[in-house]
Amino acid sequence: METRIADLRYKEVISVEDGSRYGYVGDMEIDLDSGQVRALVVPGRRRFFGLLGREEDHYIPWDAVRRFGEDIILVEDHRPRRSPRRGYLE
Secondary structure, three states, X not given: OOOOHHHHHHOEEEEOOXXXXXXXXXXXXXXXXXXXXXXXXXXXXXXXXXXXXXXXXXXXXXXXXXXXXXXXXXXXXXOXXXXXXXXXXX
């Protein structure tokens, strides 16, 4: 199966362990030195129809991704890490 990065935005991220839904992929974290994907970024849910902003983004480590389907991505990590602080660089 071939896919493009843009196609990942239409795939829903679901936990293999308990079936919980995290949402749809919004972005990816990529290591520019090696060109490898570090994490999938799932935007936080909207609060009160978006009027009160959003929850924090979820960063799902690439090693937690178990399987890509036609419309879903199965991940093993049941607690994705929260977004890093702004301006944080490793």
